[in-house]
Amino acid sequence: MPTIKKINYSIINKDKSIDSAIFYLDINDDQNKQMYLIHRALKQQLTNYRTRNAHTKTRSEVRGGGKKPWKQKGTGRARAGSTRSPLWKGGGVIFGPRRKKYKSKLNKKEKKLAINTVLYNKFGNTIVTNEILIQPDKPSTKQAIAEISRLGIDVKDQKKILLIIDKKTNLLHLSFRNLNNVQLIEVKSINILSLLKADIILVTKSALDKINRENN
Incomplete structure (x- = not known):
C-alpha cells in the first residue's frame, strides 16, 4: 500500500x-x-x-501497373492483370515490414x-x-x-x-x-x-x- x-x-x-x-x-x-x-x-x-522505420510498398502503393500486360486469353501465358503484382520484378511486397509506432500503457x-x-x-x-x-x-x-x-x-x-x-x-x-x-x-x-x-x-x-x- x-x-x-x-x-x-x-x-x-x-x-x-x-x-x-x-x-x-x-x-x-x-x-x-x-x-x-x-x-x-x-x-x-x-x-x-x-519506432520501426523499415517500410515496404504493397502492390497498391507501387507506381504504375495500371495497364493489363497482355490480353486475358490466347497468348499461352499465365493470366496477368498488372506488372506491379508481387510475383513480378518491381512489383509490391507481400507481408513486408511496415512503418510502426510502438505504444505501451501504464x-x-x-x-x-x-x-x-x-x-x-x-x-x-x-x-x-x-x-x-x-x-x-x-x-x-x-x-x-x-x-x-x-x-x-x-x-x-x-x-x-x-x-x-x-x-x-x-x-x-x-x-x-x-x-x-x-x-x-x-x-x-x-x-x-x-x-x-x-x-x-x-x-x-x-x-x-x-x-x-x-x-x-
Missing part, C-alpha cells in the same frame, strides 16, 4: 542563505514493489520512444508512484533553490553556468544534471541548451528516464511545490 513519506529539503536562496521546507511524497513501502514500478515505468517510456497512479519513488531515493543528490535567474536582456550560457556554480555544482565535472522548473521560458531554454550535461524540463514533463540518468537533480522551490500539490 502507498504511504506518505516526509522529506525535509534545504533550500538555497540567492544570497546563499539556507532555509528548510518539508515536502510529502506518496510512495510504496515495499522495496520489491518499488523496483517493479520503476521498471514498468522505464519500459513503458522506452517502448513509446521506439496507469497514471503507477507512473506517479514510480516517479515519487525515484525522487525519494535520490534525495541525497537533490539540490533545491528558490529560483533560477538569467538576466532578461538576452540568453547567456555564461550566466547559466554561473547560476549552477552558485549552488555548488561544477558543470565541468560532466555529471548529468537534471534541472526541474515550474515553467520553461525561451530565455532559460536558450541559455541552458548548449550545456550538454544539463537537461532542462518543466514539472509536467518529469519522466522516469531523465530522473534515473541524472547524477544531480536541481529543482526550484516552485516546481517542488507543484509536485507536492499533485501528490495531495
Whole structure:
C-alpha cells in the first residue's frame, strides 16, 4: 500500500542563505514493489520512444501497373492483370515490414508512484533553490553556468544534471541548451528516464511545490 513519506529539503536562496521546507511524497513501502514500478515505468517510456522505420510498398502503393500486360486469353501465358503484382520484378511486397509506432500503457497512479519513488531515493543528490535567474536582456550560457556554480555544482565535472522548473521560458531554454550535461524540463514533463540518468537533480522551490500539490 502507498504511504506518505516526509522529506525535509534545504533550500538555497540567492544570497546563499539556507532555509528548510518539508515536502510529502506518496510512495510504496515495499522495496520489491518499488523496483517493479520503476521498471514498468522505464519500459513503458522506452517502448513509446521506439519506432520501426523499415517500410515496404504493397502492390497498391507501387507506381504504375495500371495497364493489363497482355490480353486475358490466347497468348499461352499465365493470366496477368498488372506488372506491379508481387510475383513480378518491381512489383509490391507481400507481408513486408511496415512503418510502426510502438505504444505501451501504464496507469497514471503507477507512473506517479514510480516517479515519487525515484525522487525519494535520490534525495541525497537533490539540490533545491528558490529560483533560477538569467538576466532578461538576452540568453547567456555564461550566466547559466554561473547560476549552477552558485549552488555548488561544477558543470565541468560532466555529471548529468537534471534541472526541474515550474515553467520553461525561451530565455532559460536558450541559455541552458548548449550545456550538454544539463537537461532542462518543466514539472509536467518529469519522466522516469531523465530522473534515473541524472547524477544531480536541481529543482526550484516552485516546481517542488507543484509536485507536492499533485501528490495531495
